Amino acid sequence: xxxxxxxxxxKTFGSFTALKNMNLEIADGxxxxxxxxxGCGKSTTMNMIAGMIDPSEGAxxxxxxxxxxxxxxxxxxxxVFQNYAIFTHMTVYENLAYGxxxxxxxxxxxxxxxxxxxxxxxxxxxxxxxxxxxxxxxLQRLAIGRSAIMEPAIFLxxxxxxxxxxxxxxxxxxxLKHLQREFRQTMVYVTHDxxxxxxxxxxxxxxxxxxxLQVGTPIDVYNNPSSVFVAGFLGSxxxxxxxxxxxxxxxxxxxxxxEAGMSTPLPAHLSASVPEGASVFYGFRPExxxxxxxxxxxxxxxxxERIGARTIVHMxxxxxxxxxxxxxxxxxRNGEVVSLAIDPSNVRVFDxxxxxxxxxxx
Amino acid sequence: MTADILEAKAEPVEHEDTRDSRRLGFSLTLxxxxxxxxxxxxxxxxQIYISLTDWSPLxxxxxxxxxxxxxxxxxxxxxxxxxxxxxxLWRTVLVMAICVPAEFLLGLGLxxxxxxxxxxxxxxxxxxxxxxxxxxxxxxxxFFMLFQSGGPVNDILSFFYGAPVTIAWLSDPDLAFFAVIAxxxxxxxxxxxxxxxxxxxxxxxxxxxxxTLLGASWTxxxxxxxxxRMKTIIxxxxxxxxxxxxxxxxxxxxxxxxxPGVATETISIYIYxxxxxxxxxxxxxxxALVILISLSVVSAFAIKRMSQSREAG
Numbered sequence: 001x002x003x004x005x006x007x008x009x010x011k012t013f014g015s016f017t018a019l020k021n022m023n024l025e026i027a028d029g030x031x032x033x034x035x036x037x038x039g040c041g042k043s044t045t046m047n048m049i050a051g052m053i054d055p056s057e058g059a060x061x062x063x064x065x066x067x068x069x070x071x072x073x074x075x076x077x078x079x080v081f082q083n084y085a086i087f088t089h090m091t092v093y094e095n096l097a098y099g100x101x102x103x104x105x106x107x108x109x110x111x112x113x114x115x116x117x118x119x120x121x122x123x124x125x126x127x128x129x130x131x132x133x134x135x136x137x138x139l140q141r142l143a144i145g146r147s148a149i150m151e152p153a154i155f156l157x158x159x160x161x162x163x164x165x166x167x168x169x170x171x172x173x174x175x176l177k178h179l180q181r182e183f184r185q186t187m188v189y190v191t192h193d194x195x196x197x198x199x200x201x202x203x204x205x206x207x208x209x210x211x212x213l214q215v216g217t218p219i220d221v222y223n224n225p226s227s228v229f230v231a232g233f234l235g236s237x238x239x240x241x242x243x244x245x246x247x248x249x250x251x252x253x254x255x256x257x258x259e260a261g262m263s264t265p266l267p268a269h270l271s272a273s274v275p276e277g278a279s280v281f282y283g284f285r286p287e288x289x290x291x292x293x294x295x296x297x298x299x300x301x302x303x304x305e306r307i308g309a310r311t312i313v314h315m316x317x318x319x320x321x322x323x324x325x326x327x328x329x330x331x332x333r334n335g336e337v338v339s340l341a342i343d344p345s346n347v348r349v350f351d352x353x354x355x356x357x358x359x360x361x362x
Numbered sequence: 363m364t365a366d367i368l369e370a371k372a373e374p375v376e377h378e379d380t381r382d383s384r385r386l387g388f389s390l391t392l393x394x395x396x397x398x399x400x401x402x403x404x405x406x407x408x409q410i411y412i413s414l415t416d417w418s419p420l421x422x423x424x425x426x427x428x429x430x431x432x433x434x435x436x437x438x439x440x441x442x443x444x445x446x447x448x449x450x451l452w453r454t455v456l457v458m459a460i461c462v463p464a465e466f467l468l469g470l471g472l473x474x475x476x477x478x479x480x481x482x483x484x485x486x487x488x489x490x491x492x493x494x495x496x497x498x499x500x501x502x503x504x505f506f507m508l509f510q511s512g513g514p515v516n517d518i519l520s521f522f523y524g525a526p527v528t529i530a531w532l533s534d535p536d537l538a539f540f541a542v543i544a545x546x547x548x549x550x551x552x553x554x555x556x557x558x559x560x561x562x563x564x565x566x567x568x569x570x571x572x573x574t575l576l577g578a579s580w581t582x583x584x585x586x587x588x589x590x591r592m593k594t595i596i597x598x599x600x601x602x603x604x605x606x607x608x609x610x611x612x613x614x615x616x617x618x619x620x621x622p623g624v625a626t627e628t629i630s631i632y633i634y635x636x637x638x639x640x641x642x643x644x645x646x647x648x649x650a651l652v653i654l655i656s657l658s659v660v661s662a663f664a665i666k667r668m669s670q671s672r673e674a675g
Contacts, residue, residue: 052571072574079575085568089590098586099576150576 002063002153002186003028004049009058011044018044019210022058031180031187033201035194037233041210042190046156049188051075062154078147078155078185082162084139086146088132092123095131095142099150113149120182121145136164140172148183155185161196173199194234198222206230224348228355231283231348237312241281242297243319243352248276255282255349260297260320264344273359279352284342286312289324291332292341297322300337315340413437413647420641428644437648447649449624450632457628458607461546465603466596468547469554474584476555477562494552502616505545506532509617535625538618542626545613550606554599561595562588594668601664608657629653 009022019041026032034042047053049060051072060067067075087095096117100110118124121141126134131142140160147155160176161169177200180187191197197204198218205215206229214226225231231239244255244263252265253274263282266274274280299315299322306312311330315322315338324340332338349358408425414435417428441447476487493501508515509531519527531537565588573583589596611630614620620627620635627635633653637646 050575072571073577073579075575077575079572081568081572083568085566085572087569087573087587089593098573098578102573102576102578102582102586146572146576 004154004186004188005059005061006045006049007059007061009045009048009060010056011041011048011053012056017210019048022212024205024212024215026186026188028186029184031177031189031200031202033189033191033197033204034207035191035197035204035233036207037192039209040207042192042207043158044210045207046158046188046190049154050077050079050156076150076152076154078150078152080140080143080147080155080157080160082159084143084160086131086134086139086142088130090131091127092118092129092131092134092142093127095146096123096127096149098146103150117145117149137168137172140164144176144179148179153185155180155183155187157187157189159191159193160189161191161193169196176200194236198234206233208233224357225283226357228281228283228350231350231357235285237286237323237325239283239285239348240322240324241283241350242316242322244280244282246274246276246278246280246349255280257282257297257320260299260316260322263297263347264295264342266347266349267344270347270349270359274349280358281350281352281355283348283350284346286323286325288343288346289322290341290343291326291330292339294339294341296339296341298337298339301332301334304332304334313338409647409651412644413651415644416642417644418641419643431644433644437645438652440645441648441652446624446627447632450627450629453624453626454608454610454628454630457543457546457610458604460543461550461607462600462603464543464547465551465554466558466600468551469556469558469599472551472555473559473562476559490555491552493549494556496549498549498612499616501545501549502613505541505548505613506617509541532618533622535622538622538626542614542617545617546607546610549613550603554603557595557599557602558592561592561599564595565591597664597668601661601668604664605657605661 004024004026006022006024006026009019009024010017011019022041022045024032034045036042044053048055051067051070055068062075087098090098093114096114097110100113105113114127115124118127121144123138123141123145126138131139134142143160157176161172164172173196180200189197189201201218203215204218204221206213206221208229214221214230216224221230222234225234225239228241232241242255242257242260244257246253247256247262248254249265251271252268253271253276254265255263257263265271299320301313301315302317303314304311305314306328309328311326311328313324313326313330313332315324322340326332350356351358412425412428414432414437415428416431416433416436417423417425421431423430472490476483496504507513510516511528511530513531515531516527516529519529529537531541569587569591570583573587578586609630610628611634614626614628615631615634618626620631624632633646633649636642636649
């Protein structure tokens with residue numbers, strides 16, 4: 001009953017298309033993250049699920065039920081706002097009890113449910129306190145509790161961690177995931193932070209410019225991006241994409257990467273699907289390169305970025321700019337030309353014109 | 363670090379110069395202090411002095427010689443026994459009790475209509491604010507003419523009634539009271555509307571959406587989110603109108619001159635009449651002083667409540 005189906009969903013504001021042809025099935029109890037840069041349509045999608053705005057085209061169904069024309073007060077959707085939207089003129093108790101009161105739940109039951117929820121979220125000592133001036137982590141728990149107490153089948157979270165500092169964000173990621181396991185609700189989580197999406201979601205839906213680009217488990221999307229956008233957006237730094245041309249040599253396809261030299265032969269499944277003489281992007285993750293004394297891509301080091309645990313080495317320039325992640329004692333200097341060995345099984349190839357991945361997962 | 367050094371240097375210097383800087387500050391603000399002394403403190407002292415005498419400008423002595431006509435607290439005891447004073451005071455409170463809630467409710471209703479955008483909103487908004495811009499004396503003449511026996515109000519009534527209506531609005535005590543109140547509501551509802559709309563627009567959209575998603579109806583949202591969030595601004599709007607309304611004069615005086623009889627005589631009109639027509643200034647000074655003190659007490663109470671509610675909310 002609580003699965004969400006988005007069918008050919010679209011939204012235009014005047015001449016601006018915020019969302020186009022979105023098709024997504026979110027299963028009952030699933031945690032899906034809508035991930036993308038600002039303006040990609042993720043919040044528009046979320047607001048349409050909540051009923052704050054009406055779709056220009058397509059349909060939203062909760063289970064079998066078409067939600068067209070159902071007002072947001074009747075959708076039974078829990079929503080946690082980016083700024084939490086706590087009623088600061090009320091106490092913590094009044095905030096938690098708000099929905100129960102508005103829908104006419106009897107006082108005794110209301111009281112019991114508020115206390116249960118407060119106990120669960122460690123808010124009991126604060127119940128009588130005014131909610132104005134509470135710290136961000138408490139406000140956030142309160143915002144979640146205020147929605148969760150209504151036992152909504154669907155829970156929507158709109159960038160709930162973007163106002164929180166980095167250290168606390170890590171704590172909240174774990175806590176939110178834990179809460180979702182407890183509540184067992186269908187959760188849709190909007191974020192532009194890939195770390196949040198990767199760590200919490202069962203599946204990630206990557207969006208850009210109003211289009212849904214790829215849906216899959218975090219690891220699958222990370223390992224097998226369907227397009228250059230997803231490849232570059234996920235990962236920090238993103239996937240290296242070096243422009244080149246495919247050439248055939250001894251039954252296998254190699255990629256001529258210009259100044260950087262010739263790649264090692266592509267694995268069999270890629271060799272089979274990459275046509276010869278095509279303009280492609282040769283993609284590999286920064287953590288899949290190794291320095292070698294033997295044969296490899298030859299690139300000049302342009303910048304060495306030491307970030308503590310690891311060192312990010314920037315190499316090459318323009319079309320052949322590459323970033324690689326090594327441990328923090330890597331012996332490279334600016335200007336030095338290094339030789340890089342790339343694990344062929346982790347290489348991905350993209351069509352340079354369409355940006356789409358060529359060949360499936362290995 | 364630079365700030366630390368500056369502070370460390372500044373501190374001893376400040377101690378040495380405290381007396382000099384105080385003197386400098388005093389001499390710099392002296393003109394303003396003298397001005398305030400002359401426009402606020404001095405007239406009040408003068409008023410207190412005159413209120414303790416029987417002085418009138420017709421007595422042929424200057425006001426500072428009024429002690430020759432010293433009558434102690436006789437003006438104040440007269441005041442307690444002055445029926446006309448009490449009736450004017452009671453009428454002023456009655457006007458306030460009708461006008462302020464009416465203006466508040468109308469202003470609130472209009473604010474609700476105008477909080478969301480609709481075609482023509484900007485134009486209608488400007489039109490609604492016009493009454494507030496009209497000079498009260500002009501508004502008084504407008505309503506004076508509207509409510510003439512042969513005026514537009516009767517014309518409209520005739521149209522609906524089907525026969526000529528010749529109600530003498532401003533000569534009938536009850537109808538005159540209704541007419542002056544109508545003019546006040548017409549003129550000052552826009553101010554209420556303006557202030558309340560500003561407050562209503564300031565209610566955070568996300569909180570209203572959050573309440574809606576929690577299943578709250580429009581009336582519940584209005585009662586639990588909009589009104590509490592507007593509390594401070596509502597108190598301010600009411601305080602402004604209560605104080606202003608207490609001083610109401612122009613349109614009332616022009617429309618009816620306080621009449622017929624004393625049917626529309628408010629405290630301001632009463633004071634004006636006693637001053638200008640009866641010329642017993644010692645008594646007027648006492649009346650005005652009592653009004654000033656009671657109004658100050660009410661205002662101080664309102665301001666205190668206001669700051670309390672701001673701390674709480």
